[in-house]
Amino acid sequence: MKYIRFDNVFTYSTKGVIMQAIMVWLVAMSTPWAASTGEHPEIKSRAFHFTYEAQMTDIPEMSESVLMWVPLPVTTTLQTIKGMNIVSSHPYNIVTDETYGNRFVRIELTDTQIQALEVPPHITLNFDVVRKAMVPMYTPFAMPNIDRSKLDQYLADSILVVSTGPIEAEAARIVANETDTLKQAQLLYDNIVDTVTYDKSGDGWGRGDSLYVCDVRTGNCTDFHSLFIGQARSLNIPARFIMGFPIPIGPKEGDISGYHCWAEFFHNERGWLPVDASEAQKHPEMREALFCGLDENRIQFTQGRDIVLPMAKGGPLNYAIYPYAEVDGKIHTSFKTRFHFKDAE
Incomplete structure (x- = not known):
């Protein structure tokens, strides 16, 4: 079986592109791997468990409000997220930025909750990931x-x-x-x-x-x-x-x-x-x-630049991957973080 690099498909006229696409599709669908899974055996994948830990530190005394956001990973054509477990020091909700659709875990504390803090605000994500490589040579036209x-x-x-x-x-x-x-x-x-x-x-x-x-x-x-x-x-x-x-x-x-x-x-x-x-x-x-x-040695969380978080007052984020927080409407940058992986057995 001869596999055709998809980048070669685009060197023809419009009519040629259509004909070449049909040929690639027919060749791809004639193989057992494409018909059953859509993947070639040489496309590698990696399964692992991921932990994202974020804890706010050095919150000023007598603060009146605290907001904290942590980004969530996303399932795509190249990765699957399963078994998401969110552990939070306080009740949380899931919010979405309107421009790109990125999702975040958000917690909000009032002055009464802040004064009664026994543990700092923190969010931990635990989840499983299967990440596939993308190999141009074996990617059927679609x-x-x-x-x-x-x-x-x-x-x-x-x-x-x-x-x-x-x-x-x-x-x-x-x-x-x-x-x-x-x-x-x-x-x-x-x-x-x-x-x-x-x-x-x-x-x-x-x-x-x-x-x-x-x-x-x-x-x-x-x-x-x-x-x-x-x-x-x-x-x-x-x-x-x-x-x-x-x-x-x-x-x-x-x-x-x-x-x-x-x-x-x-x-x-x-x-x-x-x-x-x-x-x-x-x-x-x-x-x-x-x-x-x-x-396959990566995980995707977010996309885009100038990300506007729901309820944030500090302006758009240049990009989103680390935790973000505001205390009394001002950006708070003091955190303890840990990012950990473990390959699946």
């Missing part, structure tokens, strides 16, 4: 069921991710006369991997400031993908920011020191396609696999 009326929000600038000025100029130079969306995205991705260095030294990194990384050419995953998103949008390619955690390769259990993020861009025939330029820069052997593909 017309996605996507609400295209919402794509405009993924073309609009955010506070720190802009698509004009030097961002637009660099993108135009990189793609030159290329008009194919997939090839444009790969040119942007390749240029970022080649010219931006994963480096968390100095000031300014980690904020996801597209202008900063366009100029300095260093940063972490937030910076890499802010540049990609800004440049994709400048070419009228919808793109979005995905936030989660990395799951270490090798250990079967352990704490996770911090977040990881990647990006997705929208293709009219394939739907949302991922890129992880920062990991590709750190691991050149994964460069091809991380364009329109992802490994």
Whole structure:
């Protein structure tokens, strides 16, 4: 059986695309793995238990109100969340941001509850995850069921991710006369991997400031993908920011020191396609696999930038992965956190 890379499907005329799509679909459905599970045996998956712990600390005496939010992971085509158990020091509710649909656990304390505190406000999430890799070579063609009326929000600038000025100029130079969306995205991705260095030294990194990384050419995953998103949008390619955690390769259990993020861009025939330029820069052997593909060693929590939390007064969040709190309407940043994974037996 010969498997066809899906990126080759898009090098033909409109008529050719339709015919090629039909051929790929027929080939895919003729195989037992596609007919039964839709997956190829070489697509890896990883099952693990995840714990997210967050506790507020140093709450000022005589405070009158406390609000705390913790993001919830999401089930997607690449990951399944099961057995969610939420343990909270106080009664909670689940709220959703209106722009992106991210969900959060929220607790609210009044002055009477604050003065009677026996334990600090805290929220713990325990749940099981099955995460699948996305392997471009073995992904059958499929017309996605996507609400295209919402794509405009993924073309609009955010506070720190802009698509004009030097961002637009660099993108135009990189793609030159290329008009194919997939090839444009790969040119942007390749240029970022080649010219931006994963480096968390100095000031300014980690904020996801597209202008900063366009100029300095260093940063972490937030910076890499802010540049990609800004440049994709400048070419009228919808793109979005995905936030989660990395799951270490090798250990079967352990704490996770911090977040990881990647990006997705929208293709009219394939739907949302991922890129992880920062990991590709750190691991050149994964460069091809991380364009329109992802490994299984991660978990997704939220998407988007400038996230507006219901009832929050501190303004939009740059991105959402860590706990957020307000005391008397002011941002509170003192927390104890722990993020832990354990591979399934």
